[in-house]
Every structure is written in structure tokens, then in C-alpha cells.
Amino acid sequence: MINSMTGFGRGEVSKDRTTITTEIRSVNNRFCEVSLKLPQQIQNLENEVREYIQRNVSRGKLHVMIRIDEPVEATAKLHFDRDTAQQYISMLEELRYMLRIEEPLNLDHVLSNPNIFKLADDQLERIDRLRPLIIKSVANAIEELKKMRMQEGSHLKADFDKRLDTIDSVVKVIADYAKERVPEARAKMHERVSALLESDSFDKDRLELEIAILADKLDITEELVRLESHTHFFREAMNNDESVGRKLNFLIQEMHREINTIGSKASHSGISHHVVDLKESLEIIREQVQNIE
Numbered sequence: 001m002i003n004s005m006t007g008f009g010r011g012e013v014s015k016d017r018t019t020i021t022t023e024i025r026s027v028n029n030r031f032c033e034v035s036l037k038l039p040q041q042i043q044n045l046e047n048e049v050r051e052y053i054q055r056n057v058s059r060g061k062l063h064v065m066i067r068i069d070e071p072v073e074a075t076a077k078l079h080f081d082r083d084t085a086q087q088y089i090s091m092l093e094e095l096r097y098m099l100r101i102e103e104p105l106n107l108d109h110v111l112s113n114p115n116i117f118k119l120a121d122d123q124l125e126r127i128d129r130l131r132p133l134i135i136k137s138v139a140n141a142i143e144e145l146k147k148m149r150m151q152e153g154s155h156l157k158a159d160f161d162k163r164l165d166t167i168d169s170v171v172k173v174i175a176d177y178a179k180e181r182v183p184e185a186r187a188k189m190h191e192r193v194s195a196l197l198e199s200d201s202f203d204k205d206r207l208e209l210e211i212a213i214l215a216d217k218l219d220i221t222e223e224l225v226r227l228e229s230h231t232h233f234f235r236e237a238m239n240n241d242e243s244v245g246r247k248l249n250f251l252i253q254e255m256h257r258e259i260n261t262i263g264s265k266a267s268h269s270g271i272s273h274h275v276v277d278l279k280e281s282l283e284i285i286r287e288q289v290q291n292i293e
Contacts, residue, residue, distance in 0.1 A: 004152035011140025
């Protein structure tokens with residue numbers, strides 16, 4: 001079953017008066033790109049959360065927000081590292097003197113270094129206790145996201161099936177037109193051959209070339225067969241449990257190539273008209289496939 005890359009998921013976990021909420025919004029993207037918004041006190045878990053999401057979601061641009069609601073007394077507490085701050089100020093003063101910078105140091109210069117503020121030891125232990133709750137909240141949000149993606153994917157699949165049926169039916173109509181072209185082309189070939197035979201400058205090689213060119217123009221059987229084969233493989237791919245967005249994109253490119261070849265060979269107004277219909281249906285599928293995981 002195909003899955004859309006568009007969706008929303010929300011996961012919430014509560015324990016000991018602490019509630020962690022994760023919200024994930026997803027749109028289409030070639031790869032899995034994760035944008036995280038975390039509370040300041042759990043910034044050191046960013047890489048772990050990102051890697052967990054990327055292991056469980058293959059494609060899409062994901063906007064992830066994690067919120068922590070807990071009692072005031074449990075919130076993270078920072079302390080001021082005097083030694084680090086003093087060393088940092090001394091280095092800045094030395095650098096200012098070396099570069100002959102007249103501007104004096106101010107508080108903004110000191111606050112630009114986040115290393116002078118550190119979590120208390122008990123708060124580091126608190127983050128370790130929150131870690132499994134955070135991951136569980138993220139996992140629940142991903143599960144909800146996948147459910148919505150699957151629902152959207154089922155709607156896309158139904159539309160794809162309908163448009164593929166249209167393409168298959170048009171291919172059959174074109175095949176019938178191709179059969180009708182044969183008598184007309186044979187009559188035109190007789191006229192050309194007669195004209196060449198009556199000419200004083202009859203060229204056998206030229207005659208063989210004319211026959212070869214006409215035969216090539218008339219024969220679109222291979223293109224029609226390959227086009228039907230591509231729609232068959234497209235349907236098979238949609239029923240695959242793996243991520244198939246890239247495969248569907250490749251099949252669309254192949255289908256587009258066959259349709260263009262049919263159009264270039266067609267010397268029949270009916271066939272040309274139906275080639276336009278094929279291109280229109282395929283373009284709609286192509287646009288929608290961009291949103292498939």
C-alpha cells in the first residue's frame with residue numbers, strides 16, 4: 001500500500017505529573033529531513049531524537065515540536081560557572097588588546113558563550129529519567145503520522161487506479177487506429193512505388209529506404225506493449241509494502257518516453273488526439289506521485 005508524505009501526528013505521554021507532547025507535521029521531500037524544536041533543557045537529546053525519527057520515517061520534510069509540561073520545582077536549573085566565565089573574559093581581553101580593539105567588553109560578549117551556564121547534576125539525572133518518555137512520545141506521534149499518511153495514500157491509490165484504467169483504454173483505442181492505418185499506408189506506398197518506377201531516375205536503394213522509413217513510422221506495436229507493461233508494473237508497485245515513490249517516478253519517466261514516441265510516429269489525427277489524452281492523464285499522476293513516500 002502506498003503512503004503519502006503529507007500528514008500530522010501527535011503523541012502524548014504522562015508520568016509523575018509530567019506530560020511530554022510531540023507533534024510532527026510532514027510534507028513531501030526527496031529525503032528524510034527533520035527540523036526539531038526542543039525545550040532548552042533537553043537540547044542535548046537532539047541528535048538522539050533526530051536519529052530515531054530518521055530510522056522510522058524514510059522520506060518527507062518533518063517539522064517536529066516537543067513540549068514538556070511539569071511542576072515548577074522539577075524544571076531544569078542552571079548554575080553559573082565562575083571559573084569558565086573568568087577564563088573566557090580574560091581571553092577576550094587578551095584578544096581585544098592583541099587586535100587593538102578600542103570597544104570595551106560588555107555583558108553581551110560574555111553571554112554569547114553558552115558554556116558558562118551549566119545544568120545542575122540533579123537536572124542531568126532528571127533528563128535521563130525523561131529520555132524514555134520523550135522517545136515514547138515521539139514514537140506515538142510517528143505512529144499517528146503513519147496512519148494519516150496511509151489514509152491519504154489509499155485515496156491517491158484509488159485515483160491512480162482510475163487514471164491507469166483510462167490510459168489502458170486509450171492504448172487499446174490507439175492500437176485499433178494503428179490497424180486501420182495499414183490499408184491507407186499500403187495504398188500510399190503503392191503510389192510512391194509507382195511514381196518511382198515511372199521515373200527515369202529510378203533508384204532501387206531509394207525505394208528500399210522509403211519502405212524502411214514507412215515501416216518504422218507505422219509500427220508502434222512495441223511502444224504500446226511497453227506502455228501496457230509499465231501500467232502493470234505501476235499497479236504492482238502500489239501494492240508493495242516498501243517505499244515506492246522513487247520507483248513510481250521512474251516508471252512515469254518510461255511511460256512518458258513511450259507516449260512521446262507514439263506521438264512522433266503518429267501520422268493519424270485520431271492517434272494524435274489520444275496521445276494528448278495520455279499525456280494529460282500521465283501528468284496528473286506525475287504531480288501526485290511527488291507526494292508518495
